[in-house]
Amino acid sequence: MNTEESGIAPAPHLSERHWLRWAGKNVMLTVGLLMLIVLILLTVLIPIFVHIDAFSISAATKLQPPSLGHLLGTDELGRDQMSRLVVGASISLRIAFAATALTAIFGISLGMMSGQYPVADIVISQISDSLLIFPGVVLAIMILAALGPSELNVVIAVFVLYVPRVIRTVRAAVIEYRGADFVMAARSLGASDLRVLSLHIFPRAIGPIMVQLSLGFSSAILVEAGLSFLGLGAPPPAPTWGGMISGAREYIRSAPWLMIAPGAIITYAVISLNLIGDGLRDMLDPRSRSIGQ
Amino acid sequence: MMREDTLKQETGPVLDARGVTIAFRRHARHVRVVRNVDLAIEHGEIVGLVGESGSGKSIFARAILGTLPFQAKVLEGKISFDGQDLLRMPRQQLQRLRGDRIALVPQEPMTSLNPSLRIGRQLTEVLEVHRPELQSAARVNRAIEMLDLVGIKFPRERLAQYPHQLSGGLRQRVAIAMGLICGRVELLIADEPTTALDVTIQAQILDLFVRLQSMQKMSVLLITHDLGVIAQTVQRVAVMYAGEIFEKAGVQDLFAAPLHPYTRGLLDSLPRAGGAAHKSHLPSIAGAVPSPTETQQGCSFADRCSFRVEICRQQAPELEPAGKGRFVRCFRWKELAERLVRWNAVS
């Protein structure tokens, strides 16, 4: 019997030290992830432990600076700033998440079809490339002007903005791997196109896709904030971050906390997602891997 | 083709490596990829360095040229080139030697040739650096001369071409021309120069090496995994395995009577007319080449060696002289050599 004599090395043991070392090597990604997790946790947990009221109007408590009762102060209608911020967070995150999920589903499937079938490619690429011609904000404004301001329409706008990019990324990955030996091997085994795409090619494309999606998520937050700022987002009294900044413009001298808080949190959210996106990109970069494996 | 006897223009070898040990830094540990290598190349000699993956042969070559990757470090040893230690030479001095007196022909000619520059420009550039006294016209003429020397037809027309317009074989010839263009090369290092080429082109390139070597009276260090190439081209051979030299001998001796079990195993495993019967099992070496991170006590070949005994696992053998310019790193070489003689006498 023709046997291999040398033994197989034992499978690597994943200890805590391993994860710590991983975190150390991928600082950006770790920090970004932590920041995002903190944001999500706060959005979810604060309403459970603290009484949130983003809508009650009270002339008596208007334009108060941060205090124990109102941690982030009140706005011109006496509404608690922090509650508004927390509800705004859930709006922004909801919209961004929904838009990103839609982008992922359609972007990946259309991208795969586009990369695999030349006929589909012509159609899909034409449409997707022509969408890319428009500057993002302009396209978003056009869509919302046509559909009317609402949360759902913001989701649609962000989706239309981002899906071409994901389609391109996925298509590029499919084209890149189409000629790879292992893909040819799978095809020669008799694997169907669907099997090859989903089991063999897609997992290799996950990296660039995740990068695109996380950057898309951060763009979603920014686009939503921008649209809300312009009054095209979810209509009042919904406490959107962008809407809060827009409303705070008048009081920038007298009540600066009204602008600082929403501005800071938008910045925080976008930074965290960009760190995730960049961190993922660095993690995938083959040059940063250790040499001499 | 008869090989000339080694030419000794000066006393001493052109390259003398002693006790060279090179390691890679990995996770705060040192992984030794070249261990205690001694190798001397005389003037005008073609020496073959044969080894598989993980043998350390390419790293050793890069150490000679001073182009080690940044994680690699020479822990010990000395490499003398015409008397000077290359490992401790200041960078600028080393750069002056490279391309001028020590040349490299790498495996992938596409990586040594700049894809965005014309051939002529790349050739004359080498001259600009090392032979600044030459005028522009003289440089161009020299480039044409070199292309002709390496057997490229229509050399003047080729000067204007880009690397991607040439075939693999032609690119390799250009890489050789670039290596030799300064005309003062004493040592040519060829690292798997024909591995990426078709066999008929390989034969042409190897023939070119041999002709150039005798014409230019230079030494050649030919690094390869292909024993056939070694047999056809070199005068002396060093066999490397897992960073160490296992055997050194003249090429005729090595093939006629290999002393190290590894060398023996390799040669026996080659399919050969007159060897194993058609479609029967070829003799094979069990196991696989160890990775440099697997440090072990004793001989690095012990796991795979069909002649191993107790001591092979406990102690590492030294490189011992084995008569007439031969060296072997094996505890049992004498015993095995005697067996081989007896077996040859019987069959």
Place this chain on the structure above:
Amino acid sequence: MTVPAQPLLQTVGLCKRYRMRKGGVTREIVAVDDVSITVASGETLAIVGESGCGKSTLAKLITQLETPDSGEIMFDGHPIATRRRRERLAFSRDVQMIFQDPYGSLTPHFRVGTLVAEPLRIHRLATAATLPQRVSGILESVGLAPEIASRFPHELSGGQRQRVSIARAIAARPRLIVCDEPVSALDVSVRSQIVNLLLDLQRDLGLSYLFISHDLALVNHIGDTICVMYLGRIVERAPAAEFFAAPRHPYSGALIASSPFPDPRRRNTAPAVLGEVEAGAGAGGCRFRDRCPLAVTKCAEIDPPLREITLNHHVACHRAEDSVA
């Protein structure tokens, strides 16, 4: 050796062209030109040739990774070019392929067990219950310990990876395996292990091989019939012993003479052939004439057909009778 009545695999006049754009110029390259081969049951047909000869394209045509522009491929007497997916799927069970690059041909994110199980899953040859056992059995038959099923390809050595490749190829019990340079990318000390494995499997499973290699010594050892390709055409086809004893085509002679023989006492005096392979050479005549030492005027005018010169020995050369190595 008696030739069985029906060959296992037969190609008739296979042609495949590609359009290539190089440096702004679009050229049509005939990768495979009028190639007719047969492989009998249990036989090893070796294809040798250098870059551009079309052997890789031929492999892809036979394994249905590409479709021919003209010509037929017959398996067990039936043409494989059929629109019905089920028939093509059945054919893919019968013909499998092993690739040169042991790493690149294994899906990096699949464990060994998944890789070997895939053909069983695709062709529904095992249930979820019987799968692990089947996989273990297959791994053992290629000399791997069953525990290796949980490993990823990057944890294995080159030789082990190639064994996994072979395991995957034999899992569905094919009748013909196309081996595309199966040992060229392996360490020299490991090659003969894999060659021996392939020989054993051929004997035990009654396999036929279409063995593509540039290593003439290896091909001499394991091939029954040798087929030499040059620029898409078959230039010589002969039983192995006869081929190596007396090749009739000048290119075959050059290949044999150029192969570096591992014995310093037998050194080649001069390179057997000069010049390089040039695609598009020899238009309207023999493609090899620019490099051929025996070329005459006729060679530039008429493309020599493949003709039988002695029993089972075919050559495409006007001067085959004169070419005695």
